[in-house]
Amino acid sequence: MFLFSSTVCLPALVSSRSRARRALLGAGALLAASAAVLPAATLAQGQPFPSKPVTLLVPFPPGAATDAVARALAVPLAKQLGQQVVVENRAGAAGTLATAAMAQSSATDGHTVAIAPATIFRIPHLQKVPYDTMKDLTFIMNFSGYTFSLVLAESLGIKSVPEFISWAKANPGKVSIGASGSGSTGHIATHMLGQKSGTDLTFVPFKGGAEVLSAFVGGHINAVIDGGWAQIEKQGKGRVVMTFQDKRIPRLPNVPTARESGYDIVSISPIGLVGPKGMDPKAVRAWHDAMKVALADPAYKKLLELHDLEDAYMSGDDYQKLAARLWVDEKKNFEAIGMKTN
Helix, strand or coil: CCCCCCCCCCCCCCCHHHHHHHHHHHHHHHHHHHHHHCCHHHHCCCCCCCCCCEEEEECCCCCCHHHHHHHHHHHHHHHHHCCCEEEEECCCHHHCHHHHHHHCCCCCCCCEEEEECHHHHCHHHHCCCCCCCCCCEEEEEEEEECCCEEEEEHHHCCCCHHHHHHHHHHCCCCEEEEECCCCCHHHHHHHHHHHHHCCCEEEEECCCHHHHHHHHHCCCCCEEEECCCHHHHHCCCEEEEEECCCCCCCCCCCCCECCCCCCCCCCCCEEEEEEECCCCHHHHHHHHHHHHHHCCCHHHHHHHHHHCCEEEEECHHHHHHHHHHHHHHHHHHHHHCCCCCC
């Protein structure tokens, strides 16, 4: 970019060599002075992305399904981006802390992005937050989704939904169901199940999936309605009696959906990648393209299968459209179950 021009008149006695040297020194000084007042974004325009290691914020603690997925993706992402990918956990607030950091960030160069769960479309309806989900984020892409099911402790000996409902009605307020935080998909599903079945279910919030499963295996809660439940089911530590998906899970063809069981509940819980508002378009494209390639990585694919996560790629535009729809729908869900919204 041409900034300005300057003509310097030198005395006739100065030699051509001296004139050249002084011209170079003068040009250097002028460039240094101009650089001091130019904004950083302007200076970085000519730099390739990424120009340093990048950070991927994970909304749940180490050991959770989302954390495992992020660490698996970090390897192929580093190859595609040509820089180290640092995975940093920001657990809490039902999985919204990582996204909140992005929404409040002024660093738009794209060197830090976050994995966003569906709770970013819910929590702001329940409590005041210092950001606007729909205005303060750049929706880069959606890449997966959690599957939610009702998983019961094997020790209960319950093998069907009717048995569970009968047991819950016989023990009002004593049936504890765990999930990742208040306002989470599991929280909503628990409320809706209790409301539609006429049962008094006790919801128990945790910081993340790893804590939910630990409490379940330890006998501290009776059931789980959360993402990442597949491990305990495969290990024979929990029985899946109902899924909250639109269709039956292929791996568990004999497990009915909530709708098939008589309860009109479908839980959609997308997992996407977001950056701060105004994120550099070059960085957005770089992350999108690198992630799209990384999603074909065999190690990542195995983790999807291990945790029964969906393979659900969406472009940034489609992800933003989904976000707009969920923003409206989630508020309606809260109102339908009698939870107060902002």
